[in-house]
Amino acid sequence: MKLSGIQNLAKLAVVFTLLICSGQIQADGIDAKEFVLASNCPPSFEKMPNNTCELRTVYQFYDSLGGHGIGGLQTSLPTERDGFSPEQIDLGRYLFFDPLLSGDGTLSCASCHQPDKGFADGQALSVGIDGALAARSAPTLWNVAFLKSFFWDARASTLEEQVVGPLYSPIEMGNNPVKLLSDLNSNELYTQLFNGAFPNSSETITLKEIYTAIIAFQTSLISLNSRYDQYAHGNHKALSPKELKGMNIYRSFVARCSECHTPPLFTNQQIAVIGTPEPIGMSLDIGAEKTHNAAKLKGGFKVPTLRNIEKTAPYMHSGRFETLRESVEFYTKGRGHAVPEGVAMQLHWHIWEPNLTEDELDRIVDFLLTLTDEKFMPVTPNNVPSGLTPLNNPKDHSTELSHSIIKLKQEERS
């Protein structure tokens, strides 16, 4: 039997009232029951009596020279950022994947820090709001809990300082604090979740709480149980003879990789001038020279971690190298071979001419592939409180696309 228009409307009204009364489904079809914050800490964190999560890793049993996490295989890690509650970490997970945080609802943190791409984005240069091209490549977020400075040029020294960068940059997420606060505060689900994660504060969501939750989530991304780590903890069968050979070349005073990419974090957290090339035709990125207003740091960048490096191609601040092999080969092509003519760059003393053979380069790559560990991969939420699509990567921008944008950008610059 066909219902008349009025009957139809009445029926709809009943259904709608039922839904609202049940208090579980919002007008946009989101099930509030889905958004119950975890009360347990993520794996490798121990829940303390005061409901905070503290990191536990075997590396905490090891000593370290000067507490800097520098030395041989069994050395400690630098101190980490932890102590967030399970609820804060889980709330941060929703925020991280929610495009509501961008100015036009098209980008989330996960658009450029994609879980399946090592929390990078597979692009030479990241693409932000309205297709704007970022100046640099998106770094991994695995193990950011241990870092002392952030961004390729080390211009932020806390995650708090860092997080406002992408949120409010007109070429990244293009948001502003007023809109961010009003969007989150007018979302009933978020209001409830923030009250759960910050029980002792006011009803209103604050910027500090937003930043804290995002940071709590990021610092839970721990990757310390690769096959390399198993080897370092004494399981000598964890690496094949080829990988072991690679490790020994990597650690040797000929290749010198571990002088900068120092285990166990695979970075000594310093800035080094190594003179990698920019994308063809693009002008020089002076890097940390700007941060410290120091000419001797021209072209200097933070030594990146090499953990999960298998997942984060293309490589370097510029994304100029598409493969690991190319990146490793850079170091043996001659000191300063890619420094543009006429540019005075003070290359680091560990950058020299090790003359590695083809076989040695291959073995180093074999070794780097043993640094992959994604066992503690967080779950990408199926839905986020805003009702927008969680992992929002609207342009399926391939490296090719990003190369053609670089070309356009070059034309603009010249």
Ligand code: HEC
């Ligand atoms: C449009 C792409 C894009 C978006 C969106 C984005 N990022 Fe990034 N992120 C980058 C790029 C590119 C860099 C490196 C920029 C630089 O070094 O100058 C970066 C750097 C970082 C770093 C520093 C890592 C390190 O090792 O120094 C952190 C942490 C980070 N982003 C977290 C976030 C968070 C949290 C969000 C969401 C609030 C976010 N990003 C959104 C592209 C993006």
Ligand code: HEC
């Ligand atoms: C003097 C310090 C130093 C030494 C020695 C060194 N590196 Fe690096 N490495 C860096 C810096 C700094 C960068 C970032 C440079 C840039 O983006 O322009 C980097 C970047 C990389 C990258 C790309 C990482 C990414 O996330 O894109 C790889 C791979 C790498 N190095 C491997 C090696 C290997 C293998 C060796 C030994 C043959 C080595 N490095 C020796 C400082 C060093």
